[in-house]
Amino acid sequence: MNGITSVLGIKYPIIQGGMGNISNAVLTAAVSESGGLGTIGAGTMYPDEVEGIIVETKGRTSKPFSLNVALGVSPNVVEVLKLAVKHKVAVVTLSAGNPAPFIPKLHDAGIKVIAVIATVKQAKKAENAGADILVAEGYEAAGINSALETTTLALIPQILANVSIPVVAAGGIGDGKGLAAMLALGASGVQMGTRFIATQEAPFHETYKKKLLQANDHETVIVGRSVGRIRRLLNTPYSQQLLQAEAEGITIEEFAELTSEEIHKKGALEGNEEEGFMNGGQVSGLISDIPAVRELLERMVNEAKNQLKIAGNCI
Missing domain, CATH: 3.20.20.70 (Aldolase class I)
Structure with missing residues (x-):
């Protein structure tokens, strides 16, 4: 341990x-x-x-x-x-x-x-x-x-x-x-x-999962820089709307309303890319399958052990 x-x-x-x-x-x-x-x-x-x-x-x-x-x-x-x-x-x-x-x-x-x-x-x-x-x-x-x-x-x-x-x-x-x-x-x-x-x-909605499977290495965007509230999202029509609103000028209160948890649910749970957002990290581009959680964790641990052995042999 x-x-x-x-x-x-x-x-x-x-x-x-x-x-x-x-x-x-x-x-x-x-x-x-x-x-x-x-x-x-x-x-x-x-x-x-x-x-x-x-x-x-x-x-x-x-x-x-x-x-x-x-x-x-x-x-x-x-x-x-x-x-x-x-x-x-x-x-x-x-x-x-x-x-x-x-x-x-x-x-x-x-x-x-x-x-x-x-x-x-x-x-x-x-x-x-x-x-x-x-x-x-x-x-x-x-x-x-x-x-x-x-x-x-x-x-x-x-x-x-x-x-x-x-x-x-x-x-x-x-x-x-x-x-x-x-x-x-x-x-x-x-x-x-x-x-x-x-x-x-x-x-979560199948549209959300499909977006992750299809993501490439630059599929996420940062919103909120103009108001000091950084948030990383998948690149969707709604995230582009947010970026446009920032470009035109937006208050921190308006940004908070546009990124509320209710709007989060619209994207993640309803798959609505026009009226809701989907959080996504830069790791999105690495995702290529939808395994069971147990399979994912066991695979990660085995891969990590193997990778550390390989790395050790490189020194």
Whole structure:
């Protein structure tokens, strides 16, 4: 076992990223049942919605899973975190904000805490606040991202040089070679979002999955630069509408409305490319099949082991 598998009680050092309001129990449980750490993203959902997904997930798996709370996004942070304690969720992932005020109470309840960070400064603060694990996310990742636009390859070594707790790499990872690369850099594991969209268990629209299968190496676009709210999306008619709106001038409030979780659901769940968006990381161009989650994780781990052996022979 490495740093995160022992801390989290999982088989493989692979974590599912939070997916906001398109999160669901089916995929979360499938990832945990297959040896990774499944994650429920609370997004902007009401507490009763989040609780329903937690209860369903616990009904589908007895293995650990995480509840991701985006502190700067969720309007119900305290209430949602209380649900994690109430239902004895094994892990809470805190992102998009300062995790420090919440870590002590979560630890008191026996909950492990993962903090998502994008800079060395954030990493140090999260470690000092008591986070058990860090997820360092580069701007290759899908969805909401750091405005600093630091790549995963450059970010991970700098984080590792400044903290002593386990670090998980996120952004641009979708196969065993990516896992091997991050382990070779010194990361204790990886977090993936986009790759899990294109799996058999993921209950997302077939149009979304088809877009990922057909994606090439430049199939994603960055929106939100004009208002300092970076988000990486698949290149669709709606994402082009967003870029045009930015070019013509848009306020941060207007951008927030145009990228709300309800519009996210239109794209991801309804397959509506004209009126909704689909998150997608730069790894989209690597996706060529739609395996079962268990098959994906086992394949990644075997490929990573083989790739690390090959790399060792090159030195």
